[in-house]
Structures are given as structure tokens and as C-alpha cells.
Amino acid sequence: MAPAGDAAPPDPPACTLLVCVTCRAGRALAEGEAPPGRILHDALAGHLGALATAPVSLRPVTCLAACDRGCAAVLAAPGKWSYLLGHLSPALAGDLIAYGAAYAAHASGAVLPSRRPASLRSVVLGRIPALPPADPSPAAIPAR
Amino acid sequence: MAPAGDAAPPDPPACTLLVCVTCRAGRALAEGEAPPGRILHDALAGHLGALATAPVSLRPVTCLAACDRGCAAVLAAPGKWSYLLGHLSPALAGDLIAYGAAYAAHASGAVLPSRRPASLRSVVLGRIPALPPADPSPAAIPAR
Numbered sequence: 647m648a649p650a651g652d653a654a655p656p657d658p659p660a661c662t663l664l665v666c667v668t669c670r671a672g673r674a675l676a677e678g679e680a681p682p683g684r685i686l687h688d689a690l691a692g693h694l695g696a697l698a699t700a701p702v703s704l705r706p707v708t709c710l711a712a713c714d715r716g717c718a719a720v721l722a723a724p725g726k727w728s729y730l731l732g733h734l735s736p737a738l739a740g741d742l743i744a745y746g747a748a749y750a751a752h753a754s755g756a757v758l759p760s761r762r763p764a765s766l767r768s769v770v771l772g773r774i775p776a777l778p779p780a781d782p783s784p785a786a787i788p789a790r
Numbered sequence: 791m792a793p794a795g796d797a798a799p800p801d802p803p804a805c806t807l808l809v810c811v812t813c814r815a816g817r818a819l820a821e822g823e824a825p826p827g828r829i830l831h832d833a834l835a836g837h838l839g840a841l842a843t844a845p846v847s848l849r850p851v852t853c854l855a856a857c858d859r860g861c862a863a864v865l866a867a868p869g870k871w872s873y874l875l876g877h878l879s880p881a882l883a884g885d886l887i888a889y890g891a892a893y894a895a896h897a898s899g900a901v902l903p904s905r906r907p908a909s910l911r912s913v914v915l916g917r918i919p920a921l922p923p924a925d926p927s928p929a930a931i932p933a934r
Binding site: 662664707709710711712715718720722724728729730732770771772773774775777 | 856874914919
């Protein structure tokens, strides 16, 4: 058995939390003010950095096209529903990570609202199913 | 050269238009009334069936979790941004297919509002980037 010090680093989480770092949450910014989306991203990075095992990988993106419903983020993982989230704020960072952990542990990603932190029960703007890899699935209906 | 009659059928379009067929568009339905989402789906199928070459494959889904902003649909293709669309109606079926054709022809899927039919300039609820396949891309920031 290899000594603990030789253990390989853990794989990165399969679940990704994408955060729009340019989001202004629908308002004008003062000169030099950091976008609320950047502040949310950095709050999430701080929370995740304090955990022994992070349930999600954090990834900044520029514009999720939900500007009027920001801050905005996406929970996504291969083969699962992707969830687009809005009306977020840095104060929700801890709850977002708890939701991310529930999402990571769920087979399809369809975590019921009652299984999310109460503060996040109304933040889902929509969801997108995992697309079949190459060939259409039996459920797919070709256009012709 | 093989005669035309032996030609293989064309590949299905790489671009998929997913339509929530259970969407009630935020209202109660009368007894036996078809959901607006189903009517939208069937209108799209009718339009696509009349085309010589369909730019998108149509796929029904149940619940895109945008119930208060329905009818809802998604434009998606491998490696492109996925777009979540709301406030749709059967009258927009033809314009949606025109948007689908522009999306299919665009390298990243990020069709500018000015390049969409005018009726669809405000229907985007959000967008989700294509996830990197297996390993995190250089742009990805691991949580730890």
C-alpha cells in the first residue's frame, strides 16, 4: 500500500458551476465598481477554497444572456440536466455550493426545490437536457 | 457513380430544437385542451415537414423549468452555446425555424439579436456554454 503522501491528487469534480463574471445584475455600475457577478464568483471561490473536498469546479464565463435576471450561474455535468440560475447574490454563495453538492450527488441533476436551500427555491430560470452524443436517441424525432 | 435513387439519406441536422410539449405558458388549461407547448411543437413539425432540407431536428421534452415564461424551447448543437428561449407561441413557428437555420450556420451559435427575426429579439432567457469534453479546458478554474 502506498504511503498517504504518495496518493494521487483527487480528480476534479465532474460538476461545474459556471458564473457570469461580467453580470451587472441589471443595474449601472459606479466608476471602478466590480461587477456583482465577479463578486459572486470570488465569494464562491473563497467558500470552495475552505472546503476539504469541493463538490463543484468553478468556472468564470462572460455573459449567460440573463442580464435582467442576474447574477446568473449554471450548474452542469456530463449526462445531466443543466440548470440556469438567476437572481443570485454573493450572500447566497454558501447555499449555492450546498445546491451544487446536491446536484453533484443526483443522478440526473433534477434536484427538487424542496431539496435545495430555501433561499434557492425560486432561482431556476430554466433547464436544458443532456443532448445525445452523436446519433439521435430513440426519443428524438427527426424533423423529416 | 451510383444512380440518384441509391443516394444515402441525408444526415439529420446537427442542430436540435427542443420544445417543451407540456408547457401551459403559465395558465390553466380547459378540460381536454392541448398544452400550448404541444401546439407549438406540432406547428414546428408542420413547417419543417414542408421544407426540402430541415435546418434543425425537432425533439419534444417535458418541462424546461421555464413554466412562467413559456412556451419554452432550446436551440442546441454539439460544441455551441445552447440558447433557452421563452415567451414563444405557435404563431412564431416559422420565425423560430429561421432562427434555427441562422443558429445552425453560426460557428458558436451566438447569433446576434439583429440577425434573428424581429419577433424573436427578446425571447432569449439565457444561454449555456458548451462544456469541455473530459478534462477541464485551460480556461477552467478548478475549485481548489
